[in-house]
Amino acid sequence: MEEVETTYRVSADTLRDFCTQVFMRLGVPEEDAQVTADVLVEADLRGVASHGVARLRRYVSGLQTGMMNPRPAVQVLVETPTTAALDADAGLGQPVSYRAMLMAIEKARELGVGLVTVRNSNHYGIAGYYAMMALEEDMIGMSMTNTDVLAVPTFGRDALLGTNPIAVAIPAGEELPYVLDMATTIVPRGKLEVYHRLGKKIPLGWATDEEGVATDDPGRVLHNLTHQLGGGLLPLGGEGELMGGHKGYGLALLVELLCGVLSGAAYMNLTYPKDEKGRPLPSNIGHIFGAVRIDAFMPVDEFKARMDDAIRRLHNSAKAKGQTRIWVHGEKEFEQTEQNLAAGVPLHFKVFNDLQAIAQELDVPFPFEAE
Numbered sequence: 001m002e003e004v005e006t007t008y009r010v011s012a013d014t015l016r017d018f019c020t021q022v023f024m025r026l027g028v029p030e031e032d033a034q035v036t037a038d039v040l041v042e043a044d045l046r047g048v049a050s051h052g053v054a055r056l057r058r059y060v061s062g063l064q065t066g067m068m069n070p071r072p073a074v075q076v077l078v079e080t081p082t083t084a085a086l087d088a089d090a091g092l093g094q095p096v097s098y099r100a101m102l103m104a105i106e107k108a109r110e111l112g113v114g115l116v117t118v119r120n121s122n123h124y125g126i127a128g129y130y131a132m133m134a135l136e137e138d139m140i141g142m143s144m145t146n147t148d149v150l151a152v153p154t155f156g157r158d159a160l161l162g163t164n165p166i167a168v169a170i171p172a173g174e175e176l177p178y179v180l181d182m183a184t185t186i187v188p189r190g191k192l193e194v195y196h197r198l199g200k201k202i203p204l205g206w207a208t209d210e211e212g213v214a215t216d217d218p219g220r221v222l223h224n225l226t227h228q229l230g231g232g233l234l235p236l237g238g239e240g241e242l243m244g245g246h247k248g249y250g251l252a253l254l255v256e257l258l259c260g261v262l263s264g265a266a267y268m269n270l271t272y273p274k275d276e277k278g279r280p281l282p283s284n285i286g287h288i289f290g291a292v293r294i295d296a297f298m299p300v301d302e303f304k305a306r307m308d309d310a311i312r313r314l315h316n317s318a319k320a321k322g323q324t325r326i327w328v329h330g331e332k333e334f335e336q337t338e339q340n341l342a343a344g345v346p347l348h349f350k351v352f353n354d355l356q357a358i359a360q361e362l363d364v365p366f367p368f369e370a371e
Contacts, residue, residue, distance in 0.1 A: 003110075008352045009344030014367050015043045018355070019053060025362045026063040027070035029250070032095040034039030034256030039094045039125035041256035044345045047336035048181075050190040051126045052352045059092065060358055066260055068122050069093055069281045074099070074325075077119075077264075082107050084116045085263065090282035093124030093303030097143075097287055101130040105137055111297035117263035119288040120316060123147070127167035128181030128333075134289040135177050136257075138300045139349070141169040144261040148283070149269050151185045151233040154240065154249040157212035159225060160268045160295045163188055164255035171294070175311040184252035185233040192218040205238040207231065214239050259286040 016037045017158050023033035035061070044052030062068035072091030086105055088096040100116040107114030117139035124130075127143045134141025147162030148275055170178040195202050195338040201216040209215040224231045236248025260267025265286025272283045294303050314326050340346065347355070352368070359366035 006349040006352075008347045008349065008368065010347060010368050012041055012045060012341060015044075015053060015345055018359070018364070018367055019056060021364050022056065022060065022358060022362060023063075023070075025364050026060065028063070028092065029071060032092060034197070035098045036092050037095040037127075039098075039129050041345065042129055043126045044347075045337045045340045046126070046128075047155075047340070048270075049346070049348070049351075050128055050188055051207040052345075053347070053355065055123070055125075056358060057354055060362075062084035062122065063092075064292065065280065067282055071283070072096070082111050082113055082115065086116065086118045087264075088118050090120055090122070090284075093122040093145075093285065093287070095339075096121055097289065098133075100287065101141070101289045101291070103132045104289045104354050105134055105139060105141075106136075108139055109137065112293045114291045116289045117259070119263045119265035119284065120282065121265070121285045122283050124287060126181060127165040127329075128169065128179055128238070131167040131169035131181070132177070132179060132291055135171050137291070138171055138294055140171075140292040141167075141292065141367060142292075144168040144255045144259055145287040146155050146256050146265070146267060146271065148272050149232075149321035150189055151235055151252060152208055152212065152231065153253070154235065154246045157208075157228075157230050159228075161235075161249075161252045161256055162271070164252045165257075166251065166255060170307065171304060172307035172311060173301075175308045176310070176328070176331050176334050178307070178328060179333065181194045181330075184248055184255060185235055186238060186248075187212065187233065189222075189233065192222055196222060202314075205234065207233050208239070213271040240348065258288045261286060262286075265319060 011107055019037035020033045021039055023036055024030055040053050057312045063070050069090040072089030074096050075087045077087055080083040100118050104114035104116045124145055130143040131141035134149055144166050146164055149159045150163055151161040153157050163185045165183050167181040196218040202218045204214045204216050207221040208218055208231040210224050221231060235245055235252050237244035239245055256267050263286035266284035271285060275281055294300050311328050314328055316351055354367050
């Protein structure tokens, strides 16, 4: 018999408060804890469960082992009227990213554009969260980060790049904003983990084995990544150049150069270092954030009307056989958010159980009941 995988629905506000309490119990200041919790819950609301509260255990472990600093002294290393470079002091990625994006927005408010980098940081959640912060100010927002090494370069054997997401948010008028939030690999690591758990083969073209050859065995890829034996996820476009894999590789490398090299953070296989005993050290991940004031180019109302027209041209264009709708980036996530706010945030039973275990371990009240 197949295992029945229960999904629980919980209140977003209650879930946010619970995560906040967990972070505070681990020494994170209340404001930082609230920001981090909000980013995690927002991911679940938008249907990006891989970056939601399922990741809470990762942060708990990082704070407990000292890999993540609960009370960092964030420094402004360099600043100009339109740019800044920050050092996150190995703190949680979410609070410093939130403040860096606010800084970029403020600089854009003053001079039309703002660009802020962050070094010595950690995983910051969904990239789109920060890009969307600019929407409230009628600005265009941008966010990128490098990540743990998981992807191989085109024609390469070893993983040297991360999934390296790119997020851009652009406001519209009556239509929903355009929000692009994408990894630069075909799939994230989590997709391979799902296939492996279900005992299913992955499509050829998602990942390579230790020789750099396409494989349909997710367990083999995951084992090789864990032990750094070679192979990994393929960039957008897949293997080689025939379907444009070199373009996805170029995008991933672009993120690596901006977030790792330009910021002063680690890059490629320098991220997530370990000490001589194999214990994890601060990951030294880098981010970059940007904000652009639309009225530096044209009146906001005119721009929004043009955005609405562009989006409607897509919506109203001819559909491929068997299709009923053309989606614009962000629309599915906005609709998913509305549904989940009304019905509750969906939590897979394994995530629900892990949250309950975390609550018991840290002596934090668990506000949910299994049905």
